[in-house]
Amino acid sequence: MASYLHALTYGDDVFGLPSKLISSLSRHQNMDSFAPLAIRAIALGAILTVLKRFIKYGQSKINRILFPTAYIAVNDPAFHWITSWIAQDPYAQSQIHDFQLSTTESRSLRKKNNQGVLTVGDTKTKGTIGEHNASWKMNEIIGQILPTYQHSIRIKHDGNYLWVTRRITGFAGVRQIDHFRVRTIAFRPQVLRQFLVAARNAFFAKEERELLIFHAKRIQSTWQVPVSRPARPWSSVILPGDLKDEVLKDIEKFLSDKETHWYASRGIPHRRGYLFHGAPGSGKTTLVTAIASKLALDIYVINPAQRGMDDAKMSKLFRDCPARSVILIEDIDCIFPRGRGNRIQSDDQGDNGDDGAWEDGDGMAENNESVISNMMSLGGKHNLAPSTVTMSGLLNAIDGVSSQEGCILIATTNHPNRLDPALSRAGRFDIRLEFTWAIPSQAKALYLHFYPLDEFQPFPNTSPPDDGREDTKTSEKLFGQSEVVISNQKELDNLADAFVEGIFNLSGCKSLALNSSANDNSQTPASPTHPKLSMASLQSYLLQHKEDPISASEVVKEWIKQESNANVSHHSTNVGEIKWGLRGRQVEDDDYTLTSNQKVRSVCKSQGKVKLKKAEQEGSGEKKAQNAAAAVGDIAEIENLVES
Numbered sequence: 001m002a003s004y005l006h007a008l009t010y011g012d013d014v015f016g017l018p019s020k021l022i023s024s025l026s027r028h029q030n031m032d033s034f035a036p037l038a039i040r041a042i043a044l045g046a047i048l049t050v051l052k053r054f055i056k057y058g059q060s061k062i063n064r065i066l067f068p069t070a071y072i073a074v075n076d077p078a079f080h081w082i083t084s085w086i087a088q089d090p091y092a093q094s095q096i097h098d099f100q101l102s103t104t105e106s107r108s109l110r111k112k113n114n115q116g117v118l119t120v121g122d123t124k125t126k127g128t129i130g131e132h133n134a135s136w137k138m139n140e141i142i143g144q145i146l147p148t149y150q151h152s153i154r155i156k157h158d159g160n161y162l163w164v165t166r167r168i169t170g171f172a173g174v175r176q177i178d179h180f181r182v183r184t185i186a187f188r189p190q191v192l193r194q195f196l197v198a199a200r201n202a203f204f205a206k207e208e209r210e211l212l213i214f215h216a217k218r219i220q221s222t223w224q225v226p227v228s229r230p231a232r233p234w235s236s237v238i239l240p241g242d243l244k245d246e247v248l249k250d251i252e253k254f255l256s257d258k259e260t261h262w263y264a265s266r267g268i269p270h271r272r273g274y275l276f277h278g279a280p281g282s283g284k285t286t287l288v289t290a291i292a293s294k295l296a297l298d299i300y301v302i303n304p305a306q307r308g309m310d311d312a313k314m315s316k317l318f319r320d321c322p323a324r325s326v327i328l329i330e331d332i333d334c335i336f337p338r339g340r341g342n343r344i345q346s347d348d349q350g351d352n353g354d355d356g357a358w359e360d361g362d363g364m365a366e367n368n369e370s371v372i373s374n375m376m377s378l379g380g381k382h383n384l385a386p387s388t389v390t391m392s393g394l395l396n397a398i399d400g401v402s403s404q405e406g407c408i409l410i411a412t413t414n415h416p417n418r419l420d421p422a423l424s425r426a427g428r429f430d431i432r433l434e435f436t437w438a439i440p441s442q443a444k445a446l447y448l449h450f451y452p453l454d455e456f457q458p459f460p461n462t463s464p465p466d467d468g469r470e471d472t473k474t475s476e477k478l479f480g481q482s483e484v485v486i487s488n489q490k491e492l493d494n495l496a497d498a499f500v501e502g503i504f505n506l507s508g509c510k511s512l513a514l515n516s517s518a519n520d521n522s523q524t525p526a527s528p529t530h531p532k533l534s535m536a537s538l539q540s541y542l543l544q545h546k547e548d549p550i551s552a553s554e555v556v557k558e559w560i561k562q563e564s565n566a567n568v569s570h571h572s573t574n575v576g577e578i579k580w581g582l583r584g585r586q587v588e589d590d591d592y593t594l595t596s597n598q599k600v601r602s603v604c605k606s607q608g609k610v611k612l613k614k615a616e617q618e619g620s621g622e623k624k625a626q627n628a629a630a631a632v633g634d635i636a637e638i639e640n641l642v643e644s
């Protein structure tokens, strides 16, 4: 026994100690000799554990020094920069054998050109994947080919190698979340940062920035992969006076560093709430997208009535909105209608939660969420509980301690009077903007926006050269040119004026001439049957005549009559009730006044002249002469009408 103990004590076979201990015990069952043995074993175990930890610590230290690592969670915008990079990088693509495919249908505008050839117009896509970040395009399908989980992809950037792995294990050593781990072999962590900057720049390197719109996931309290939309051009939003510029200026100022500092130094929460209210289809949502496009902000759409939503989830969603973003709550009056107390109006038809102007994102990162959603949709949408958001929950989320600062909160409503007074309290939606039915200056601007002069300018010379050879320049110009010809801006302006007259004065040119002193700001409508039209309805009318400004102008009266007869316009306010303004300021529509006799005559004459020009260009021989004579007759007739 003694020799055995000696062997144990001085022998170097420490890992055989436990088995030796057991065999020693079983043979001798001597507790005197067991105690020191056990103490030694425990001490040895402790030393081994410490050693192991030490090695692990050293290893992670070395790893950190040698391999700077970035972890990017799925709900972070940078996640999309990286997927886009991988999808676009041929070197990365060459390493992908098993892959994840994420596709989207392109919304190609198939249209016929003048020569009857079918062409594919601008490809607008639904979802995050656009032409700019796709790795796979076939027919009208656009997709991204991405590596599977745990598969490391090597990327070369600026002379450095980086390894990108998509994982769903511990995120940054803390919790489990779908993320990218980006590693590099370099002593400088700047390599990672430079790569992220490059990925971001590549993502946004487009002629026109796309707008990213985020929706809440239905199950988890996080944001979905954003839907990408073409940016809304600022000029395409038509509001009276300088209203939109004022809003823009206000938001720009709010987001400036100076303002941020000002709020911080005074301890005032840096947030701003806007309420866009008024007629349906008057441009409330459009203005939100245009502002976001102009200032390169992302939009986070919150729908408190979305199924599965509760106070905690909503509060987290607010918190997770990054600074310098727009948080949008649409139709806020429908969520907590006045008089319904704290009870939320559950979004039954809107189980998708993102109905209306917005669509669900369907990006590749939806993985678990989309699988669960699909399973649920098989079983029926009502598997998700109705929203339990309370008014106090919403108010807390808006201005509670946890709410995100530096964000623009915009709510829209068609019925501001139905809003719960708590929502209207100072500090929540301080700036209120009223949107009314279309007024003449807007109608005219919309018309001119629809028909830019250069698309209707006559060709310099459409006849082929004498030698019979085809004039290639002319034929190039013919391609995509409109058949309607407008010679100059004045003519176009006159058509626009006639269009406006047609809408806002039903009796046509004759009575218009009599009423020429009337103007937009009159408190009484120009006619008892005066239409109260939204910009959306004017837009859909012009869309019916999108290639023919002349007929848009000519038949508008017919359309207005039909609209009035069908009583389509069920609007309750008068066009005379023009109350615009930021913070209640009245903005008059003084940039447009109804036309004088002379102007009307020139409108009508101009229409006749355009007809004449058209007649001269069309047909040949006798037919041409007939058309021209008819047009001249039209001019005379119109002139007589005006004179009388």
Ligand SMILES: Nc1ncnc2c1ncn2[C@@H]1O[C@H](COP(=O)(O)OP(=O)(O)OP(=O)(O)O)[C@@H](O)[C@H]1O
Pocket (backbone or CB within 6 Å): 236, 237, 238, 239, 279, 280, 281, 282, 283, 284, 285, 286, 287, 357, 412, 413, 414, 435, 535, 536, 537, 539
């Ligand atoms: N002021 C405007 N300028 C340009 N286009 C407009 C304007 N108002 C509406 N439109 C057009 O009409 C359509 C609907 O507009 P939008 O969704 O912004 O209206 P809304 O006021 O938000 O309506 P709702 O209250 O019903 O949600 C859009 O396609 C937009 O292009």
